Each structure stands twice: as structure tokens, then as C-alpha cells.
Amino acid sequence: MEIDTVIDQGAEFFLAGDVFDLDVMASRAFCVEVGDNQLEGFFVRAENGDLFAYKNSCPHTGAPLNWTPDQFLTSSGRYIQCSIHGAMFKLESGECFAGPCSGKFLQAMKVVEREGQAFVGAESL
Numbered sequence: 001m002e003i004d005t006v007i008d009q010g011a012e013f014f015l016a017g018d019v020f021d022l023d024v025m026a027s028r029a030f031c032v033e034v035g036d037n038q039l040e041g042f043f044v045r046a047e048n049g050d051l052f053a054y055k056n057s058c059p060h061t062g063a064p065l066n067w068t069p070d071q072f073l074t075s076s077g078r079y080i081q082c083s084i085h086g087a088m089f090k091l092e093s094g095e096c097f098a099g100p101c102s103g104k105f106l107q108a109m110k111v112v113e114r115e116g117q118a119f120v121g122a123e124s125l
């Protein structure tokens with residue numbers, strides 16, 4: 001199956017999912033498969049509407065972060081929180097500021113939003 005792609009500033013991006021209905025301070029998981037490579041990640045939409053994408057891997061142990069399939073955030077929606085040991089991360093940078101991996105970062109992906117669809121950078125795969 002062919003994956004939808006876009007080119008932005010000379011770089012290739014792969015379609016990862018719809019985000020037209022992703023509210024601010026909400027999260028959504030995605031999975032992109034290209035050839036033998038599979039990338040599991042999630043989107044978060046910040047309070048100002050900006051969209052961010054991170055790999056679903058906690059810098060503490062590499063475990064998936066989410067509580068339930070699309071739930072990666074604290075109950076307030078203000079921070080990303082790992083479901084295993086509770087580390088907390090800033091939405092806009094992925095920096096851990098509380099918990100066992102304090103000072104480390106989630107692996108950010110470049111993301112492009114076009115007409116309600118989100119595409120992640122090919123270099124992430």
C-alpha cells in the first residue's frame with residue numbers, strides 16, 4: 001500500500017493521521033508503517049493550537065507512555081505524563097521536569113499539518 005506523503009521545505013513527510021478534531025491540550029496516538037519500519041508516536045495540541053509529535057517511548061525505560069490508547073496527558077491536559085512511574089513532560093518541548101528521567105527529553109518528530117491531516121518527518125522512521 002502506498003503511503004501519502006507531502007514535501008515541505010524540501011523534506012518528505014508521511015501521513016500519520018487525522019487531527020482536525022484534536023482539541024487543545026489533548027493527545028492522540030498514531031502508527032506509521034513504511035516498508036519494514038514502524039513508528040509509534042502521538043500528537044499533542046498545545047494551548048495555542050500548535051501541534052507536536054513525539055515517539056511513544058519514555059526516556060526512563062523506553063516503555064510506552066500512554067494510560068489508555070489516546071491518553072498521554074495529565075488530567076488537566078497541561079503536561080504529558082508517563083503511565084509507568086509518573087514522569088511529567090512539557091507539551092511544547094518534551095522536556096521531563098519531574099520524575100525519574102528529569103532533564104531528559106522525549107524524541108520529537110517534525111510534523112506538518114495540512115487540511116486536518118498530520119504528516120511526520122521521514123527522518124523519524
Ligand code: FES
Nearest residue numbers: 058060082085087
Ligand atoms: S518508564 Fe516512564 S517514568 Fe519510568
